[in-house]
Amino acid sequence: MKNNNNSTEVRQLRIPTPFSVGPINIFLLKGETCTLVDVGPKTKEAFELVEKFIKENGLVWHNIDRIFLTHQHVDHVGLTAEVVERTDAKVIAHPDAVPYITLDAEFMQYHDHFFRTLYGENGVPEKLLGYVERFRGMMEVYSEPAPIHKTIKGGEVLEGNEEWVSVFTPGHTQNHLALFRERDGVMLSGDFLIKEISSNAFVEPPARPGLKRAKPLLVYRQAMDEIAKMPIRRMLSAHGESIENPAELIAHRLRRHDERAEKIYGLLEGKGKTVFELSTELFPSIYLKELPLTFSETLGHLDLLEERGQVKSIWIEEENIYRYRQI
Ligand SMILES: [Zn+2]
Numbered sequence: 341m342k343n344n345n346n347s348t349e350v351r352q353l354r355i356p357t358p359f360s361v362g363p364i365n366i367f368l369l370k371g372e373t374c375t376l377v378d379v380g381p382k383t384k385e386a387f388e389l390v391e392k393f394i395k396e397n398g399l400v401w402h403n404i405d406r407i408f409l410t411h412q413h414v415d416h417v418g419l420t421a422e423v424v425e426r427t428d429a430k431v432i433a434h435p436d437a438v439p440y441i442t443l444d445a446e447f448m449q450y451h452d453h454f455f456r457t458l459y460g461e462n463g464v465p466e467k468l469l470g471y472v473e474r475f476r477g478m479m480e481v482y483s484e485p486a487p488i489h490k491t492i493k494g495g496e497v498l499e500g501n502e503e504w505v506s507v508f509t510p511g512h513t514q515n516h517l518a519l520f521r522e523r524d525g526v527m528l529s530g531d532f533l534i535k536e537i538s539s540n541a542f543v544e545p546p547a548r549p550g551l552k553r554a555k556p557l558l559v560y561r562q563a564m565d566e567i568a569k570m571p572i573r574r575m576l577s578a579h580g581e582s583i584e585n586p587a588e589l590i591a592h593r594l595r596r597h598d599e600r601a602e603k604i605y606g607l608l609e610g611k612g613k614t615v616f617e618l619s620t621e622l623f624p625s626i627y628l629k630e631l632p633l634t635f636s637e638t639l640g641h642l643d644l645l646e647e648r649g650q651v652k653s654i655w656i657e658e659e660n661i662y663r664y665r666q667i
Pocket residue numbers: 411413512531
């Protein structure tokens with residue numbers, strides 16, 4: 341493809357990760373200026389693959405002008421500091437992703453406290469609460485503090501690659517961003533939608549102490565409704581294959597949410613159950629290994645049932661926990 345005007349070529353690199361989601365796709369927008377969309381985890385293999393990728397595209401490190409981060413997860417941002425060091429690239433992310441990417445010590449303490457409290461109040465046994473710190477330890481292994489030079493919230497033209505516009509796509513995380521090119525309907529969609537598996541809507545602490553927790557599945561479903569209306573012809577996802585008909589996949593995902601919510605409703609007969617108890621029933625083989633994922637998935641669907649007036653959570657004084665019951 342010949343490069344004319346301000347158009348960019350989109351190049352994809354698949355990088356293995358040590359996480360259950362499998363390899364990640366990062367993208368190079370190659371035009372008059374060059375942007376990397378996500379960079380991969382901080383592993384030796386990822387670094388070498390990115391270096392080779394840049395070379396194979398006829399570039400050197402210094403040709404990378406920008407790094408656009410879709411969201412803060414370490415498989416996407418881990419290598420940022422190393423790439424910045426070699427390129428002087430300017431890093432762009434959502435403001436609420438900043439404390440994760442810079443690994444802000446005070447925020448991380450608040451983050452851990454939020455999860456210990458939330459897990460504790462929702463029936464996660466004391467002996468499993470160490471998961472919170474182990475999860476953070478994982479963040480520190482596969483990423484390192486990186487600078488952010490510019491924050492955006494969606495709707496901004498990507499400087500230097502002007503045909504791309506950022507799109508706020510919350511749900512998987514509360515600060516998720518995608519890039520959209522109207523000319524051919526291509527969206528670099530990060531983890532917003534994954535073809536092969538349902539992307540998880542993670543529970544997160546509010547951006548600042550004192551705010552209420554967002555209900556991730558409700559936020560995600562609303563964003564899905566909005567994105568389904570956009571003229572997107574192809575989503576280039578950060579995991580798996582590209583998605584040729586995103587509106588159809590979104591409709592399918594929304595139906596699956598309804599089905600899972602109904603299943604959970606059925607499990608809630610009697611005296612009520614905690615989020616953790618339900619997660620062990622729904623995900624017997626992975627609830628221990630993938631606690632944040634299975635907890636988020638369960639609580640997200642309970643939020644949905646609560647919103648629909650089908651269940652309510654009740655604080656049980658003697659146990660110091662919430663139980664969910666059918667209404
Ligand atoms: Zn992610």
